Amino acid sequence: MAKLNTVDAVVVGAGFSGLYLLYLLRKHGFTTRVFERGDDVGGTWYWNRYPGARCDVESMQYSYSFDEELQQEWHWSEKYSSQPEILAYIQHVSERFDLSKDITFDTSVTAGRFDETANRWTIETDNGETLRAQFLIMATGCISTANMPNIVGIDDFKGNIYHTGNWPHEKVDFTDKRVGIIGTGSSGIQSIPVIASEAGHLTVFQRTPHWTVPARNVPMTDEYETLWKENYAEKRANMRLSPSGSLRSVPPLDLSALEASDEEREEAYRERWAAGGMTLLKSYNDLLTSDEANETAASWVRGRIAAKVNNQKTAELLSPKTYPLGTKRLCLDTNYYETYNQDNVDLIDISSAPIDRITPTGLETGGHSFTFDSIVFATGFDAMTGTLLRINIEGRGGMTLKEKWHAGPRTYLGLMSEGFPNLFTITGPGSPSVKSNMLTSIEQHVEFVTNTLIYLREHAVSTIEPERKAEDDWVDHVQETANQTLFPKANSWYMGANIPGKPRLFMPYIGGVGAYRQKCDAFAAAGYEGFRLGLDSKAVAAE
Numbered sequence: 193m194a195k196l197n198t199v200d201a202v203v204v205g206a207g208f209s210g211l212y213l214l215y216l217l218r219k220h221g222f223t224t225r226v227f228e229r230g231d232d233v234g235g236t237w238y239w240n241r242y243p244g245a246r247c248d249v250e251s252m253q254y255s256y257s258f259d260e261e262l263q264q265e266w267h268w269s270e271k272y273s274s275q276p277e278i279l280a281y282i283q284h285v286s287e288r289f290d291l292s293k294d295i296t297f298d299t300s301v302t303a304g305r306f307d308e309t310a311n312r313w314t315i316e317t318d319n320g321e322t323l324r325a326q327f328l329i330m331a332t333g334c335i336s337t338a339n340m341p342n343i344v345g346i347d348d349f350k351g352n353i354y355h356t357g358n359w360p361h362e363k364v365d366f367t368d369k370r371v372g373i374i375g376t377g378s379s380g381i382q383s384i385p386v387i388a389s390e391a392g393h394l395t396v397f398q399r400t401p402h403w404t405v406p407a408r409n410v411p412m413t414d415e416y417e418t419l420w421k422e423n424y425a426e427k428r429a430n431m432r433l434s435p436s437g438s439l440r441s442v443p444p445l446d447l448s449a450l451e452a453s454d455e456e457r458e459e460a461y462r463e464r465w466a467a468g469g470m471t472l473l474k475s476y477n478d479l480l481t482s483d484e485a486n487e488t489a490a491s492w493v494r495g496r497i498a499a500k501v502n503n504q505k506t507a508e509l510l511s512p513k514t515y516p517l518g519t520k521r522l523c524l525d526t527n528y529y530e531t532y533n534q535d536n537v538d539l540i541d542i543s544s545a546p547i548d549r550i551t552p553t554g555l556e557t558g559g560h561s562f563t564f565d566s567i568v569f570a571t572g573f574d575a576m577t578g579t580l581l582r583i584n585i586e587g588r589g590g591m592t593l594k595e596k597w598h599a600g601p602r603t604y605l606g607l608m609s610e611g612f613p614n615l616f617t618i619t620g621p622g623s624p625s626v627k628s629n630m631l632t633s634i635e636q637h638v639e640f641v642t643n644t645l646i647y648l649r650e651h652a653v654s655t656i657e658p659e660r661k662a663e664d665d666w667v668d669h670v671q672e673t674a675n676q677t678l679f680p681k682a683n684s685w686y687m688g689a690n691i692p693g694k695p696r697l698f699m700p701y702i703g704g705v706g707a708y709r710q711k712c713d714a715f716a717a718a719g720y721e722g723f724r725l726g727l728d729s730k731a732v733a734a735e
């Protein structure tokens with residue numbers, strides 16, 4: 193058998209995580225290959241090219257902090273950047289640090305098997321390449337596998353079908369077209385106003401209304417940019433130790449909503465609504481832990497919806513009532529509710545009568561048929577675990593990750609899983625990940641993993657994996673932390689509830705980005721507490 197190519201590390205994915213990994217591992221002398229199924233870098237921002245796609249964390253914060261010159265030189269044109277600008281930034285980073293030469297594009301990693309004799313991973317790709325690596329690092333993203341619902345007749349539709357998470361590279365022209373859009377989560381809320389501005393008619397099919405607050409996106413001002421750039425060191429340090437990995441424009445009040453008077457609450461909510469962004473959710477310290485406190489903010493937002501939407505039946509339908517504010521991903525929008533005042537937009541409630549079938553000319557629901565030129569699926573993702581579990585990952589004793597995670601993901605710190613030595617997950621389930629500014633969390637994980645590899649090399653350690661007890665305790669801690677909040681009350685993708693048959697449990701860690709980082713640092717400083725380190729047999733033999 194031909195000798196397989198061997199590298200120190202294989203990284204899967206070339207989004208923000210994979211690129212920073214490649215940069216840092218290379219810098220520290222680890223031979224690294226990256227595989228990416230797309231034909232360019234970008235990850236989320238390569239795939240999600242739908243109209244209106246943009247970040248909902250401010251760009252001055254949703255950007256890399258690892259290179260001072262990069263963060264000083266790059267100019268963001270808006271407060272919340274659009275997808276093309278974020279993609280251009282990622283491409284710039286790739287060119288600036290000459291990353292593409294170690295990335296194999298158009299190639300999916302299909303399998304990884306851990307060889308317990310050699311302590312190496314054997315990795316297979318869909319282009320027939322097989323290679324060996326000591327470390328396998330999954331930078332595959334939390335939100336990178338689009339969820340296409342299984343609706344009867346989908347292949348019969350004669351018009352165009354799109355999914356927001358897998359959008360064509362060329363512009364889709366909806367001018368004067370009859371368009372149907374299914375789904376009103378974050379991607380739906382971002383794309384609906386933009387599609388409605390072009391389409392002849394837009395019909396929105398809504399199963400569950402989402403909570404959304406105004407983004408108040410504005411062009412970047414010199415003053416704001418300078419404020420950040422002159423204080424980046426301090427601001428980034430504060431972001432790293434903050435609960436969400438980002439700083440709020442209006443500071444949170446460390447007070448219960450129930451301790452405030454009606455007038456004080458009105459002022460607090462009004463101020464944050466006017467400022468825009470996620471800050472509303474942090475008005476008081478118990479909005480995500482007390483139903484009663486949450487309802488004060490929820491009813492206030494319902495009042496805003498009623499004020500914005502002319503047709504009160506539509507306003508009612510758009511007002512969430514079945515789960516607390518913020519327990520599904522809070523969306524940021526630009527003119528979302530106002531869009532329903534346009535004559536060319538209809539809202540169809542499919543909560544009680546789901547879509548029966550897609551027909552050659554449109555779709556049928558609740559005894560009505562609709563005719564469309566195009567149907568857009570804004571139906572989200574098989575989040576957190578979906579992408580990982582589509583790869584056949586076999587650890588010790590041939591156990592697959594899918595078998596081990598059959599009742600839900602089991603990790604230590606969201607970084608590793610027992611039985612899978614030297615396999616790391618960047619922003620894996622059990623880490624702050626999607627409940628944070630992901631750039632802050634990505635940088636923390638990439639640096640943690642790289643420092644770990646350096647430690648192993650310096651101490652002649654060949655394998656690292658979690659101890660069973662440490663992992664069990666962490667899984668319990670993640671659930672206990674979530675159970676102290678209102679999050680488990682929503683049928684959210686955080687809970688796996690959007691995918692039929694997926695285990696229901698809260699997947700991200702919501703103990704706070706800063707607190708989580710301190711735990712990771714403390715464990716590492718204590719010689720990787722909670723991890724089992726396997727000595728390098730060659731080093732042992734030489735002693």
Ligand SMILES: Cc1cc2nc3c(=O)[nH]c(=O)nc-3n(C[C@H](O)[C@H](O)[C@H](O)COP(=O)(O)OP(=O)(O)OC[C@H]3O[C@@H](n4cnc5c(N)ncnc54)[C@H](O)[C@@H]3O)c2cc1C
Nearest residue numbers: 205207208209229235236247248249300301332333336630
């Ligand atoms: C529309 C949208 C908006 C978002 N907005 C924000 C925001 O405002 N703030 C925020 O913090 N986060 C946001 N996110 C989350 C976003 O995913 C992260 O911020 C970040 O981009 C993740 O980077 P990543 O490199 O970890 O993963 P990704 O960007 O998802 O990249 C993973 C890459 O791995 C590749 N891949 C997966 N499996 C394989 C395989 N088997 N073989 C080869 N390649 C593979 C994929 O093709 C993909 O390119 C948003 C997500 C979406 C979908």
